[in-house]
Amino acid sequence: MKIIDLSPGQPDLIEQAARQLVDGFRQHWPNAWPDMESARQEVHEALEAGKIARAALDDEGRLLGWVGAMPEYDGQAWELHPLVVDPAFQGQGIGQALVADLENQVKTCGGATIFLGTDDEDDMTSLSGVDLYPNVWEHIARIRNLKGHPYEFYQKQGYAIVGVIPDANGAGKPDIIMSKRVG
Numbered sequence: 488m489k490i491i492d493l494s495p496g497q498p499d500l501i502e503q504a505a506r507q508l509v510d511g512f513r514q515h516w517p518n519a520w521p522d523m524e525s526a527r528q529e530v531h532e533a534l535e536a537g538k539i540a541r542a543a544l545d546d547e548g549r550l551l552g553w554v555g556a557m558p559e560y561d562g563q564a565w566e567l568h569p570l571v572v573d574p575a576f577q578g579q580g581i582g583q584a585l586v587a588d589l590e591n592q593v594k595t596c597g598g599a600t601i602f603l604g605t606d607d608e609d610d611m612t613s614l615s616g617v618d619l620y621p622n623v624w625e626h627i628a629r630i631r632n633l634k635g636h637p638y639e640f641y642q643k644q645g646y647a648i649v650g651v652i653p654d655a656n657g658a659g660k661p662d663i664i665m666s667k668r669v670g
């Protein structure tokens with residue numbers, strides 16, 4: 488496997504990247520990228536100047552997964568968005584490799600922190616389906632993973648839960664905010 492820049496001059500990879508957004512998010516986030524048109528738009532936005540987009544390829548040049556990030560807070564903190572690994576190749580360390588590569592890229596760009604929001608719209612964690620107010624932090628402290636929510640993947644890469652946006656996706660459907668110091 489190798490990890491390279493994903494760039495506008497790679498139409499075949501862009502099409503595969505869009506397909507992975509549709510397929511990778513369909514089960515638990517069906518509203519994220521419901522069709523190829525919305526997914527292509529997302530990939531093109533990820534390729535805009537000043538952002539980072541990195542692609543993991545196998546030996547035949549097929550796309551295994553990809554990750555994007557954009558600078559916020561004057562470039563001090565970068566938002567990771569999106570991250571997806573082809574469902575056929577999940578659980579083989581590709582997501583971990585993409586995140587590690589992204590951290591190096593952000594560091595090179597002078598960033599100190601990577602943050603992300605990871606939605607729970609499908610009762611995947613104990614933060615879903617409950618009223619998180621008023622003691623939001625008590626709920627966070629007791630979080631449990633019920634259906635393989637990716638917050639645990641990010642924890643394994645050293646990311647901490649730094650907050651939650653209750654009801655971000657409708658009542659009882661929060662966005663879980665995580666970050667890591669990389670600089």
Ligand SMILES: CC(C)(COP(=O)(O)OP(=O)(O)OC[C@H]1O[C@@H](n2cnc3c(N)ncnc32)[C@H](O)[C@@H]1OP(=O)(O)O)[C@@H](O)C(=O)NCCC(=O)NCCS
Nearest residue numbers: 570571572577578579580581582583605635636637639640
């Ligand atoms: C989440 C995702 C990017 C992980 O990529 P991956 O290549 O399957 O993950 P890796 O094989 O690198 O896993 C690294 C570690 O995280 C763990 N892990 C991976 N996904 C996990 C999940 N959903 N829940 C809990 N742990 C997970 C693995 O078991 C592994 O643990 P280990 O180091 O103890 O062996 C991938 O499953 C995916 O694309 N999912 C759909 C889209 C998505 O959820 N994107 C992120 C939304 S914010």
